[in-house]
Amino acid sequence: MSGIIGKKIGMTSLYMEDGRALACTLIEAGPCVVTQVKTVATDGYDAVQVGYGEKKEKHTTKSLLGHFKKAKTTPKKKLVEFRSFEGTSNLGDVITVEGFEVGSFIDAIGTSKGKGFQGVVKRHGFGGVGGQTHGQHNRGRHPGSIGACSFPSRVFKGLRMAGRTGGNRVKVQNLEVLKVYPEKNLLVVSGSVPGAKNSYVIIEN
Template sequence: MSGIIGKKIGMTSLYNADGSSVACTLIEAGPCVVTQVKTVENDGYEAIQLGFGEKKEKNTSKPLAGHFKKAGTTPKRKLVEFKTFEKSLSLGETIDATLFTEGDFVDAIGSAKGRGFQGVVKRHGFGGVGGQTHGQHNRARHPGSIGACSFPSRVFKGLRMAGRMGNNRVKVQNLQILKVYPEQNLIVVSGSVPGAKNSFVILEK
């Protein structure tokens, strides 16, 4: 599938012809450089590796510096592979927002915002333990009982409990491209895209 690496700029809204408002996300899509062309003979599979975002050379390892030098480009912050690209690309070639046209549908992949360590009420929507009567003075947001007694004498795996929330890979499918601004490499997609502002986003056709 074809795709591009981008950066989430933020959210805004556009208006339809009937005056209704549509929530949308502004994404800086590219420019991305082809840093490697993988083939079945050399790598066992076919893929196109793209690089996006500038990175200081002093913060780049020597193996990666040689990797980027072979492609004839500066060090990049984000590398992503795309399989079965719709058009043939050569090493060092650049792709940008012109890969998409208005009306296309894409899938957006990003890392959700990290929420830290959260309790069961926020993480799983639990109601808490009772009210403030009958001695329940300090358990309003507690999980309650978590397991059986003498049998099976353990807590089953997968039980919903407190823990780390967010910061996981999320894929939102079938977002429509509303506007394309090739001069600024900007794409406006309908709906929300996972991640915080200035976070990396992968758009797949």
């Protein structure tokens, strides 16, 4: 498995040859630099660390500055490790979108939008208590009964209730690559990708 780091630009639609309009996401992916190559002999496992995005030296710790100088590159904002990286990768190698082919499928990982404190209908997809008949009043989006009575006289852990939702690491699999623009470092993939605009996206293929 190999991959690249990018930023979500936003969503648009593409018209296909058969007349369909497909919702798609634009991702500015790379160029990324290989900042570390881990091996079983030195680190206990095989992995490739990749860096993306420029960062000022004054905002970088001295230990990280030395880390980036080994790779002969400038400080990077985002570092991600990829296990079992396909092909041979050397320190300082540059990874671009040219490695992606139209028609191939990728997995996209991002942090979903935070929704704040939400009720059970939005958070878990509950249907609410029901209509206004049979004595129901102002309970359309309420959770309803939560079960336990005199036994076991407690609420079980993990019961789905209202609370903070969103802001989680989400992986969406099997998104088709519709277009590749190497000169602009752009990938156009089908469907939606988790996260807000300008948020980081990890792409695995």
